[in-house]
Amino acid sequence: MISQRTGYLLIIGGSVLFACTGVISKAAIDGGIAPLELAAFRSYGAGLLLLPFLLLAVRRLRRRDLLPIALFALIGIVLAQGLYYEAISRMDIAVALVIVYTGPLLVAAYQRAFHAERLPLLAYLAMVLAVGGIAIAVLGGAGGIGAISLVGIAFAVLTAVSFAGQSILGARQPIVLPPLARTGAGMLAAALIWLPVVPVWHLPFSVLDDTTELAGRIDISIPVGAAVLFAIVLGSVIPYALVINGITRIGAGAGSMAGMAEPIVAPLLAWFVLGQLLSPLQVVGIATTIACVAVVERQRFKHASPSEIFVAEL
Helix, strand or coil, X not given: CHXXXXXXXXXXXHXXXXXXXXXXXXXXXXXXXXXXXXXXXXXXXXXXXXXXXXXXXXXXXXXXXXXXXXXXXXXXXXXXXXXXXXXXXXXXXXXXXXXXXXXXXXXXXXXXXXXXXXXXXXXXXXXXHHHHHHHHXXXXXXXXXXXXXXXXXXXXXXXXXXXXXXXXXXCCCCCCCCHHHHHHHHHHHHHHHHHHHCCHHHCCHHHHHCEXXXXXXXXXXXXXXXXXXXXXXXXXXXXXXXXXXXXXXXXXHHHHHHCCHHHHHHHHHHHHHHCXXXXXXXXXXXXXXXXXXXXXXXXXXXXXXXXXXXXXXX
C-alpha cells in the first residue's frame, strides 16, 4: 500500500513538473528563444545529463534496437516537443494542451485499426464527446472564432499525432535497457537529429542572460537561461525519472491515469504565472475533454497487454 501511494505521488509529481515546463518554456519563448531552438536546447541538455546512464548499459544494445530508438527520437521527442512549442507560442497553453492530450484517442484508433483491439461502446462515446469538448474550448474564448490562431491549432493537432506516436513507439523501445538508459538513448538520438537542424553552435546563448516577464498573478522577471535550465532538468530529466519509478510501483495503466494531472495543473499555472485566463465556456470544454480522455484511457488499459503500454509525456 505504501509503495502504491508512493508510486502515485511520484507520477503526479512528474506530471506537475511537466505542466510547469510548458509554462516556463512559454516564458523562455517570450524571452527571445525560438520554439525549435528551445526544443533543441532541451534535447541537447537532457541527452548530456542522461548519457552516463546510457553508457553504463550500452553493451546491451543490439543493431536491431537502433531503428526503434531513432524513430522514437524523431517522432516522440523532436517532433512532439518542437511542434508543441510552436503551438504554445501562438495560443493559450491550456487549449493547446487539451488538444495534444487527445493523442490517446488516436492511439486507441490505431490499436483498433491495426491490432483489432475492441473497446466498449462507452469508450467510443467518450471519444465523440472529447472532440466536442475541444470545439467548445477552442471556440469559447474571448473574441470567438476571430481570435483563434489556425496555425496554432494546426501545430497542436500535429503535436497530438506525434504524442500518439510517442506512445506507440515508446512501447517498442529496447527493454534490455534500464528505464533511464532507455530515456537517455532517445534523448541522445534526438540531439543527433537536431544537430543539422539547429546546430549547437547556432543556439542563442547570448539571449540566456536576458530576462523574461512572468506577468500573471505575480509580476517578476527571471533570466531566460533559468527557464531553459528548468526545461532541461526539471522539465525532462527529473520528471521522467519520477514517472518511470512511479510506473514500476503501480503499473502503466494506473500511471497513465495519474499522468492526467498535467492538463489539469497546466491551465492553473498558466493563469497564475502568465496571466492566461480562460472563459467559463473554455473551462467546461477542457474539463469535458480531459474527463472523456480519462475514460478512454481507463478502458484501453483494461484491454491492453503489458507490451502495448507506455506512458507518454511532453
